[in-house]
Amino acid sequence: LQQNAGQIVTRQEAKKTVAAQMRAIFNAPDKMEAERLLKAALEAWRKEHPKLAQWAEMAISESLTVFDFPAAHRVRLRTTNGLERINRERRRRTRVASIFPNPDS
Numbered sequence: 831l832q833q834n835a836g837q838i839v840t841r842q843e844a845k846k847t848v849a850a851q852m853r854a855i856f857n858a859p860d861k862m863e864a865e866r867l868l869k870a871a872l873e874a875w876r877k878e879h880p881k882l883a884q885w886a887e888m889a890i891s892e893s894l895t896v897f898d899f900p901a902a903h904r905v906r907l908r909t910t911n912g913l914e915r916i917n918r919e920r921r922r923r924t925r926v927a928s929i930f931p932n933p934d935s
Contacts, residue, residue, distance in 0.1 A: 831889060838882045855890065861897035
């Protein structure tokens with residue numbers, strides 16, 4: 831989400847501020863605090879970055895469902911590192927298999 835927000839915001843100094851605000855939202859101790867931080871950030875973004883605010887209302891509020899899980903699981907669910915690792919391993923293993931006649935198989 832931070833990378834997507836960085837594409838919407840064009841100024842470098844604004845990107846750092848937005849990234850810090852997003853980190854604060856997802857590092858909140860519970861969902862109530864995260865929602866409070868999101869509302870505060872949206873108010874600030876509506877003035878300076880209206881496109882970002884519009885995008886964030888939908889995207890970030892949906893991603894706050896990670897707070898419904900236990901705290902120990904949140905760290906792994908916040909990123910796609912696990913999924914990327916599985917896909918990389920699958921590609922590595924199927925590349926060496928000679929039973930596939932072409933890449934489409």
